[in-house]
Structure formats: structure tokens, C-alpha cells
Amino acid sequence: MRLRLEKRPSPSQFMLFATPLMAVALTMVIGGFVFTLIGFDGFGAVREIFFTPLMNPLKWQDLAVKATPLVIIAVGLSIGYRANVWNIGAEGQYVLGGLSATGIVLLTQDMSGPWILPLMAVAGIAGGMAWVAVPAWLRTRYKVNEILTTLMLTYVSVNLLNYLVFGPWKSPRAFGQPQTIAFSADQSLPYIIPGTIVQLGAPIAVIIALVAWFVMSRSLFGYQVRTVGAAPYAARHGGFSANQTIWVSLLVGGGLAGLAGMLEAAGPFGRMVPQFPTGYGFTAIIVAFLGRLNPIGILIAGIVLAITFVGGEVAQTTIAFPYPAVGIFQSMMLFFLLAGDVLVRYRVRIGNRASAGDSTSEASA
Amino acid sequence: MSVDLVIAIVITLIGASTPILIAALGELVVEKSGVLNLGVEGMMLCGAVVGFAAAYTTGNPWLGVGAGALAGMLASMIFAFLTLTLSSNQVATGLALTIFGAGFSALFGQPYTGKPLELFRSVFPPDLSMHPILKVIFGYSPLVYFSLIMVVAVWFFLQRTRAGLILRAVGESDISAHSIGYPVIGVRYMAVAFGGAMAGIAGACFPLLLTPQWVERLTSGRGWIALALVVFAAWKPGRLLIGAYLFGLIATMELYAKAAGGVFRVLPSELWASLPYLATIVVLVLFSLRARGSTGAPACLGKPFVPAN
Numbered sequence: 001m002r003l004r005l006e007k008r009p010s011p012s013q014f015m016l017f018a019t020p021l022m023a024v025a026l027t028m029v030i031g032g033f034v035f036t037l038i039g040f041d042g043f044g045a046v047r048e049i050f051f052t053p054l055m056n057p058l059k060w061q062d063l064a065v066k067a068t069p070l071v072i073i074a075v076g077l078s079i080g081y082r083a084n085v086w087n088i089g090a091e092g093q094y095v096l097g098g099l100s101a102t103g104i105v106l107l108t109q110d111m112s113g114p115w116i117l118p119l120m121a122v123a124g125i126a127g128g129m130a131w132v133a134v135p136a137w138l139r140t141r142y143k144v145n146e147i148l149t150t151l152m153l154t155y156v157s158v159n160l161l162n163y164l165v166f167g168p169w170k171s172p173r174a175f176g177q178p179q180t181i182a183f184s185a186d187q188s189l190p191y192i193i194p195g196t197i198v199q200l201g202a203p204i205a206v207i208i209a210l211v212a213w214f215v216m217s218r219s220l221f222g223y224q225v226r227t228v229g230a231a232p233y234a235a236r237h238g239g240f241s242a243n244q245t246i247w248v249s250l251l252v253g254g255g256l257a258g259l260a261g262m263l264e265a266a267g268p269f270g271r272m273v274p275q276f277p278t279g280y281g282f283t284a285i286i287v288a289f290l291g292r293l294n295p296i297g298i299l300i301a302g303i304v305l306a307i308t309f310v311g312g313e314v315a316q317t318t319i320a321f322p323y324p325a326v327g328i329f330q331s332m333m334l335f336f337l338l339a340g341d342v343l344v345r346y347r348v349r350i351g352n353r354a355s356a357g358d359s360t361s362e363a364s365a
Numbered sequence: 366m367s368v369d370l371v372i373a374i375v376i377t378l379i380g381a382s383t384p385i386l387i388a389a390l391g392e393l394v395v396e397k398s399g400v401l402n403l404g405v406e407g408m409m410l411c412g413a414v415v416g417f418a419a420a421y422t423t424g425n426p427w428l429g430v431g432a433g434a435l436a437g438m439l440a441s442m443i444f445a446f447l448t449l450t451l452s453s454n455q456v457a458t459g460l461a462l463t464i465f466g467a468g469f470s471a472l473f474g475q476p477y478t479g480k481p482l483e484l485f486r487s488v489f490p491p492d493l494s495m496h497p498i499l500k501v502i503f504g505y506s507p508l509v510y511f512s513l514i515m516v517v518a519v520w521f522f523l524q525r526t527r528a529g530l531i532l533r534a535v536g537e538s539d540i541s542a543h544s545i546g547y548p549v550i551g552v553r554y555m556a557v558a559f560g561g562a563m564a565g566i567a568g569a570c571f572p573l574l575l576t577p578q579w580v581e582r583l584t585s586g587r588g589w590i591a592l593a594l595v596v597f598a599a600w601k602p603g604r605l606l607i608g609a610y611l612f613g614l615i616a617t618m619e620l621y622a623k624a625a626g627g628v629f630r631v632l633p634s635e636l637w638a639s640l641p642y643l644a645t646i647v648v649l650v651l652f653s654l655r656a657r658g659s660t661g662a663p664a665c666l667g668k669p670f671v672p673a674n
Contacts, residue, residue, distance in 0.1 A: 005452070005671055086456055138646070142653045147403065147456070148593045149649065152642040155586050163635035282467075285460055322475060327468025334461040335443065342451040346671075 005346040012344050019340030020290050020297070024050075024304060027332045035325065045321045049311030049329060052318075059314070061196040063306045065268060068201040069094070069260040071302035073284035075212045076256030078293040080249040082216070083229040087135070087250055089150030090257040091281025092157035093128035097261025099161060100127030102180055102272040105187045106169065112186045120187065121262050128258015129251050131157065136250040140243040146250070158277055165272055180272040189267045201263035206299065208256065213295035225249060257281060286334045305330060372501045374614075374621055379509055382613030384409070384570035384584075386512045388591035389598070389605050390519050391563025396595060397523060398556035399536035399665035403459025404444050405564050406588030407466025412437040412565025414470040417477055417572040417579055426485045426573050430508070430566055437565020438558050440466060445557040449550050452669040467582065477579035484577045506574045508566070513606075515563070520602040532556060536663035539670040549670050564588065586642065593645045597652050599661035608648070616641045 028046045036042030053059040073090045080087045087093075100123040108116050135149040162178075171181040189199040216222035227235040228245040236242065260280065265272060287305050291298030312326035342348065388405050395402050415436035420429025444462050447453040485506040487494035493503035523529040534542045535552045543549045571583045590612065598604035619637035622629035 003450075007671070088460060134646075138650060142650050144646075144649045144653050145596070148589060148596075149646050151586070151589050152593075152645050155642045156639040159635040159639040163633050166635075167633065282464060286464065289457060322472055324468055324471035324475060327471060328465065331461055331465035331468055334457075334464065335447065338447050338453040338458050338461060339451050341453050346452075 004349045005342065006349055007346055008344075015340070015344040016292060019343060020292060020301065020337055022340055023290065023333050023336035026336045027329055030336075031329050031332050040321060040325070041319050044319050045315050045325070048315035048318055048321065049308055049326065051311075052314045053307045053310040059310055061193070061198050062310045063303060064198045064202040066306035066309045067302040068205045068267075069264055069280040070284050070287045070305055071205040071299055072201075072208055072260040072263070073257045073281055074287035074291060074298045074302060075209055075295050076253035077284055078288040078291070078295065078298060079212070079216065079225060080253045081229075081288060082293050083225045083245050083249045084232075085139075085229075085246050085249050086147045087132060087150045087253045088147055088285060089132070089135070089152075089154040089281070090253065090284055091277055091279065092150070092154030093131045093254040093257035094261040094264070094281045095154075095157040095161050095277050096127040096131040097124035097258025098127075098265040098269075098272060098276055099157075099164065099261075100124050100258065101262035101265045102164075102169065105183050105266075106180070108187065109181070109184075112184070114186070116186045117189070117266065120266055121259060124258045124262025124265075125255040126258070128254040128256070128261065130254075131258070132250045132254025136247050139250075140246055146246075154281070161272070161276060162274055165274055169272065171271075178274050182271045183266055187266060188270060189263065197268075199263075199267045201267050204259075204263065205302070209295040209299040216295060221248070257284075283330060286330055289334055290337055304333075369497070370621070370624065372498065374617070375501055376504060377617045377620065378610060378613035379505065380574060380613075381616045382609040383506075383509050383512045383574060384567040385587050385591045385594060385612060386606065386609035387508075387515065387570065388564045388567035388588055389594045389609060390512070390515050390602060391560035391567070392591055393595050393598070393600055393602060393605060394519060394523070394532070394563075395556050395560035396666055397536045397600060397663055398532050398553045399539055399663050399668065399670070400448065400553050400557055401455045401459065401667040402441065402444055402448075402462070402557060402560055403456060403592065404440070404462025404466065405560075405591055406584060406586065407463035407469075408437040408440045408561050408564035409568035409571075409584045409588045410466035410470035410582070411440040412568030413571050413583060414474045414477075414568075414579075416565070416569025417482060418473065420569075420573060421477060421480060421482055424483065426483065429573050430569050433565040433569030434562040435565065437563070437568060438561040440469075441557050441561020441564070444561075445554050448669065449553050449557070452671050455667050455669070463588070471581055474579050474581055478581070480579055482572050482577040482579075485573055508570050508574050511566075516602050516606050523602070533663070536665055539665045539668070543670070543672055549672070553670075567591070590641065590645050593649055596662075597648045599652075600663065601661070612641060612644065615644045 028050055032042040032046040034042065035045055053063060073094060077087060077090055101120040104116070104120045104123045131153060132150065134153065135146045138144040138149055139146045165180060166178045169180045171179055189201060191199055192203065216225070224235070224240045225245055227238065228240055228242055232242060265276070269276060283305055287298055287301045290304065291301035308326050308329055312323050315321035316323045388409060392402065392405055412433035416429040416433030419432030420426050440462060444458055447458045448455045485508060487504055488507050489503040493499050495504070523533060531542070531547050532552055535547060535549050539549045568584060572579060576583065594605060594608045594612065597608045618640060619634060622637070
């Protein structure tokens with residue numbers, strides 16, 4: 001007896017939506033078992049990580065804060081992934097977005113006015129775009145694989161950040177601490193719900209997801225991206241330029257990661273510090289896949305991943321569950337999702353070739 | 366420059382190159398079989414933490430290497446099952462493996478933070494390994510000699526053995542290989558397992574060869590650089606050796622530049638730390654400029670194979 005894969009005539013829409021839910025459920029069950037086996041309170045951890053943040057309304061504001069950068073970055077990445085363009089260096093573009101916004105902060109130190117924040121946002125987007133423009137140019141001009149170049153530039157961006165905050169951008173009043181001056185009120189995001197820590201970034205993330213959904217499903221550009229990714233030869237015949245698609249999808253991804261960096265810098269951080277790269281750019285890859293590269297799905301997946309971050313902190317304080325284990329739960333979700341992909345494209349048959357029920361499909365194959 | 370300085374440079378650069386060389390040799394075999402495993406960094410992190418734990422608890426660095434190899438291999442089997450048996454997307458699965466490795470090493474490395482480890486001693490007698498001149502040949506960790514032996518072994522396996530021929534056939538044309546009766550999926554499983562073991566050993570090199578203590582994310586992107594080197598070397602083991610040592614030279618350049626003094630002294634250390642990554646990008650560009658037409662990439666690289674029953 002063995003497993004056999006039988007290609008479906010077209011991908012199963014039901015499985016496309018069911019598999020992310022199955023992936024999360026399987027992560028809880030199998031993750032709980034595995035961590036119990038190696039001596040942790042595995043199911044206690046699952047409870048604290050996946051359910052406590054949802055059950056406790058006080059934690060909802062934390063979810064909004066964590067989900068914001070994840071959703072914004074993942075929406076940008078998903079556009080590239082649909083076109084088979086693999087930008088995995090969103091973390092670097094996020095850092096550049098934060099640094100560009102900080103540059104504006106330093107230039108406008110003694111100024112005030114409502115124009116500063118939009119200018120920071122533009123700078124953040126431009127910073128992310130500029131950082132991804134190098135891989136985009138190398139890919140389109142020299143056919144250099146963007147997976148490696150975007151990632152290499154992430155390491156460079158972290159070095160650039162360290163150089164600036166340990167060097168020229170270090171605040172004179174920081175007593176040797178590697179950090180810039182604190183952003184002023186006009187340089188920081190306003191709080192939108194009184195009494196909470198939810199800032200302007202959260203509604204921006206929702207708007208971006210909705211706009212991206214509209215563009216990707218209703219516009220010619222969305223169709224172009226999907227065609228270039230799914231059927232490059234057909235796209236070329238149809239007059240869609242592969243290079244143009246690469247450029248646009250990378251610039252949108254980099255720009256959104258840059259915007260996320262600006263929103264983090266002007267939001268939760270409030271100044272530039274060496275701890276700024278928190279790994280959102282990498283976690284957003286999981287968010288993009290778990291959301292099925294669909295902006296609305298990404299909105300939900302962003303909240304799911306935010307739950308695990310917030311829940312990880314809860315589990316650390318309540319049951320002393322080590323925080324780095326959250327990364328394992330997160331990657332398990334992606335593993336199970338990718339494993340589930342097989343159900344979207346194939347029917348899984350169990351049994352020998354000769355078994356009775358399969359005879360018709362055998363004949364047609 | 367004095368002879369002593371040159372010898373010191375050679376010894377540091379070979380040390381810094383060794384993990385990248387070992388990981389890249391493994392990935393070369395994987396890619397020759399037609400599989401693109403982007404999870405090298407993740408497997409290295411798994412190998413590093415398990416290797417450290419084993420060497421620390423037993424006090425025996427050899428067991429550390431063995432445990433690292435085993436950990437890398439087990440991690441690679443997750444990838445193999447998903448991509449080969451369930452034919453999932455290789456790029457996405459490799460990324461998932463890297464994210465997993467980062468979480469795994471952060472979790473299990475936590476208790477070892479700051480704990481010291483004993484480095485490998487040279488296998489040669491002190492007369493040779495500590496000799497001021499001859500140490501440039503005899504003064505290395507066994508892992509360095511292992512990497513050099515593996516360069517020859519991988520070349521020999523791929524070019525001179527029947528099994529190597531089958532592996533290349535599977536990577537160049539999976540359908541033909543399948544139709545003349547070679548087990549495509551089985552061959553790829555073995556290749557991925559080998560790549561995983563090598564990545565695990567490469568990871569174990571960091572605590573056992575370079576910095577004898579546990580530092581989180583100690584591989585700092587070297588797995589990705591190994592992937593780039595395979596492209597640069599046009600899938601040839603000999604060129605991989607040259608590429609890895611060039612890279613080691615760049616990665617350790619700060620030390621000699623600082624010693625040389627002058628204008629180099631004022632350059633920020635962050636710039637030096639960025640050089641390996643920038644050099645990798647430059648190398649990829651140079652390679653693509655040179656490679657008009659064929660790049661030497663296996664024809665089936667990254668393409669899933671589902672046998673039609």
C-alpha cells in the first residue's frame with residue numbers, strides 16, 4: 001500500500017481555503033505533542049500562544065500593533081510571489097524605510113507642522129524602493145537571482161543601521177547609548193483609539209490590504225502579475241513584459257516594506273535603535289503564504305501571526321515557556337501549509353495501483 | 366608584509382572559508398540532482414546548536430561534528446518529504462526550513478549562551494602544527510582537512526563513478542532517468558540527505574572551528590553565501606574551493622587592512638562587515654556577465670518531479 005498523487009484538472013478552491021486552517025490546527029495539535037514530548041508544557045503553551053491573546057480583550061491592541069507591519073510587508077511580498085519574483089529581503093527594505101524616516105526626523109529637528117509625518121512616509125517608501133531597486137536592476141539587466149541579492153542586502157542594511165546609530169546619528173544626550181534622538185510629537189504617529197497603544201499604522205494596514213485586493217483581482221495590472229507568474233510564455237505572447245512586472249512587483253514590495261519600517265520607527269519605537277530589525281520582514285513571508293498570497297487572506301494571517309507573537313510573550317510570563325519556541329510554531333504553520341498544498345493540486349489516493357476504485361482514473365491517465 | 370603575517374592571513378582565511386566550502390559542497394550535490402534547497406542556512410543553524418550541545422556535554426568535538434551532521438540531515442528530511450514526496454514549492458519550502466532553523470537554534474541554544482567550548486586540536490604533532498612556517502600546512506583543525514578531502518571526493522563521485530553519473534542524469538533529465546528505470550525520487554532523497562549532513566557539519570564548524578562559544582544566529586548568512594558560491598562555481602567542486610577561499614579572504618580582510626594602517630584604519634568596521642555580502646552580489650553579477658548561454662546549471666534544477674503512474 002502506498003500514497004499516490006493524481007493531478008486535479010484544476011486546483012481545488014475548497015482546499016485553497018481549507019489548507020491554511022488545517023495548517024494552524026495541525027500546528028497546535030502536533031506542536032503541542034512535540035513540545036510535551038521534549039519536556040515542556042506543550043498544550044499549556046498552545047493555549048497561551050494561540051488562545052489567550054484572543055480571549056483577553058486587553059491584548060487586542062497588542063495584536064493590532066504586531067499585525068500592522070506584518071500585513072503591510074506581506075501584502076507587498078505577495079504581489080512579487082504571485083509573479084514568481086522572490087524578494088526575501090523585506091527585512092532590509094524595512095530597515096531602510098526606518099532609516100530614511102529617521103533621516104527626515106534629524107533634518108526637521110527644530111521644525112513643526114503636520115507636513116513632517118507625510119514626508120517621513122514618502123521617505124520611508126522611497127528608502128525601501130531604493131534598496132530593492134538594486135536587486136530589481138540586477139535581475140532585469142543581468143539576470144542575477146533576486147533571492148540571493150535581496151537577502152545579502154539585508155545584512156548590509158543592518159550594518160548601515162549600526163554604523164549610523166553608533167556613529168553620526170547617535171544622540172548627543174544619549175550618554176553613550178547607541179540611539180538617535182527621540183522623535184517629536186509631529187514626527188510620531190498619532191494614537192487613534194484613546195487609552196490604547198493603537199496608532200495610525202493599523203488602519204493604514206487595513207486600507208493597503210483592501211486596495212491591494214482590489215488592484216490584484218480587478219485590474220489589468222493584477223491580471224498581468226498573475227499571468228507572468230503562472231504562465232510566463234503566455235504572458236509574453238499576450239504582450240506583458242516580464243521585466244516590467246519584475247520591476248513593479250519588487251518596487252511595490254520594497255516600498256511597502258519601507259513604509260512598514262517608517263510606521264514602526266515613528267510608532268512603537270519612537271527613535272532609531274540597533275534593535276530595530278525585529279524579523280518582521282522574515283515573518284511576513286509566512287504571513288504571505290498563510291494568507292494564500294491574497295491580500296484579504298494576508299490580513300487574517302497577519303493577525304494569526306500577531307497572536308503567536310503576543311501569545312509567546314504571555315506564555316513566557318505565565319508558564320515560563322521559552323519565547324524562541326514561537327519561531328518553531330510559526331515555521332510549523334508554514335511547513336504544514338506547504339504540505340497541504342499537495343491537496344490543492346492533487347487528489348491523494350491510498351492503495352495499490354491495481355485496486356478496484358482507481359481503474360477508471362488509470363485508464364484515462 | 367612579513368612571512369609571519371602572510372602565514373597568519375592564510376590560516377585565518379582558510380578557517381573562515383571552511384564552513385562555507387563544506388555547506389556549498391553539500392548543496393552542489395543536491396543541485397546536481399535537480400533539487401534547489403534554499404534551507405542551507407537553516408540546516409546549518411540546526412547543526413550548529415546540536416553540534417555545540419553534543420560537544421559541550423561530552424567534551425568530545427568529534428561527537429559534536431557527528432551530531433551536527435545528523436541534525437542537518439534530519440532537518441533536510443523535512444524538506445525532502447515536503448518537496449519530493451508531496452512536491453511542494455522548493456523555494457518556499459527552503460525558506461520555511463531556514464525560518465525553522467533560526468527558531469530551533471534560538472530555542473535550544475538559549476541555555477548555552479556564553480558557555481565556552483574546547484576547539485579541535487590539530488591532528489598533527491606539535492612539532493609540525495606549531496612550527497612557525499610549517500603550520501601553514503599542518504596547523505589546522507581536522508575540519509579543514511575534511512573539507513579539502515570532500516572537494517576531491519565530491520568531484521570523484523560526480524565525474525568518475527556510476528552512482529554520480531546517475532545522480533547527474535536525474536538532475537539533467539528526470540523524465541529520461543525515470544523512463545530507463547532509475548529511482549528519481551530516491552536519488553534526490555539521498556542527495557538532499559547528503560546536503561543536509563554537510564550543512565550540519567558546516568554549522569558545527571562555527572562553534573568547533575571559529576568561535577568556541579554559543580552565539581545566537583552565529584552563521585550570519587553564510588549558508589546563503591554558500592548558495593551563491595555554487596552558482597559562481599558553475600556547479601564544479603574545484604571552482605568552489607577557489608570561490609570559498611576568495612570569499613574567506615574578503616571576510617577576514619578587515620584584520621589585515623587594520624594591520625596595514627593608513628587609510629584603512631579610518632574605514633568603519635560596519636563597512637568591512639558588509640564586504641562579504643557586497644562581494645557576493647558582485648560575484649553573481651560577474652558570473653552572469655561571463656555566462657552567456659549556458660550557466661552550467663542542471664536542467665531540472667528546482668522543478669518538481671511527479672512520476673506519472
